[in-house]
Amino acid sequence: MRILVTGTAGFIGFHVARRLLREGHAVTGVDGMTPYYDVTLKQARHAMLRAFGQFTCHEFMLEDMQAMERTFAQCRPELVIHLAAQAGVRHSIESPGGYISANIVGTYNVMEQVRQHRPRHFMLASTSSVYGANTDVPFVESQRCDHPLSLYAATKKATEELAHSYSHIWQVPVTAFRFFTVYGPWGRPDMALFRFTANTLAGKPIDVYNNGRMERDFTYIDDLVEAICLLCEKPPRGPGEPDPGASPVAPYRVINIGNSQPVSLMAFIEAIEKALGRPCIRNYMPMQPGDVIRTWADCTALRDLTGFCPATSVQDGVDAFVAWYRAYYGPAA
Incomplete structure (x- = not known):
């Protein structure tokens, strides 16, 4: 197929495109190469994708409608996977305008x-933060999501609602994924696994929020990609579908993609310590604004x-990340 993927220099978009x-x-990639984190990491991801002859890359901001028009006209996509976004709960408190834009x-x-x-199917990324x-756990797609705790979550819920209105009015088949704490090789430097690994290897402390009393449904990147690829061939048909995230009036669904197994933050840190072969220096901190105690996906x-559910263990996933980190950053890591 001809597939357009936004966010191909980002963590998830890179893995999906690859x-x-x-x-x-044939994949057409779009990415704004924003400096939210190290742009050289994004450039390295795009360089790997360019090794494929059927990859076409466009670097511009999503807000540039003319560039978007030209790209769609050139690509004529049969499938669109929209993964680009300004991510990060904490950063949305500090710089809200970028999230709206x-x-x-x-x-x-x-x-x-x-x-x-x-296109035959429009797929877009949402987040467990919308819950x-x-x-009430585990989170089920049919639950009301009317009380977001961060601007990031509010903007992602807004995109779900916008997509539903487009699906209803123009009968566009839409699937919105709700991701649960995705991690793995080539991950984002602002995420806990990356920061904890980098700090521990450098002999620096890690900030452990809410004194470690949190749980996350950590989802390994390969499992997430597998779920997305299987869902590509499952566009919603319309009202009356039995799944809990299906719309009663449009060919639209929301769907959780998570490991269905919450892991405590302390157990996650212990997995990092085992993979690194050294202890983390813990700096216990209070809960941060916009954060939640627990996430847990009902999948x-x-x-x-699809017949598939993510199942990679946290230890296996953390081991894979640490191996990549050491290979990418060299012997000093």
Whole structure:
């Protein structure tokens, strides 16, 4: 297929694009190469994708509607996977304007082109953060998500609602993924695994928030990519589908992608220590604004649709990340 993927220099977008290219698809990538974290890491990811002859790369911001129009016209995508976004819960408190611009305006620009070019399936990334203040676990797609705890979560929930309206009015098949704490090789430097690994190897302390009393449904990147690729061939057909995230009025669904197994932050740190072969120096901190105590995905809908559920253990996933980190940053790591 001809597939357009946004965010191909990002952590998840890179892995998705590489998997699709390995399967023989023609992939057009879009990325703004923003300096939210080390741009050289993004450039290295794009360099790996450029090794595939069927990869075409465009570097511009999603807010650039004219560039988006040209790219869609050139690509004529049969499938669109929208993964680009301004990420990070804490950063959304410090710099909210960038989230409104990239996540809402940028997503609107993508959806306008989807409306005009009519790919067979539009897929977009959302987040477990939309569950916000919900305390009933595991999180199920049918739960109300009316109380986001961060601006990041609010913008991602807004994109879900925008996509639903487009799906309803123009009958565009839409799948919105809710990701749960994705980690693995080529991960983002602002994420806990990357920071904890880098600090521990440098002999620096790690900040452990809420005194370590948190749990996350850590999802290994290869499992996430597998789920996305299986869902590519499962566009929603319309009202009446049985899964809990399906719309009653549109060919639209939301779907959780998680490991369905929350892990305590302290157990996660212990896995890092085992992989590194040295202890982490813990600096215990209070809870941060916008954060949640626990995430836990119910992935029954994913399993029913695809026959697949993520299952990589945290230790295996952390081991793979540490091996990549040491290979990428050299002997000093």
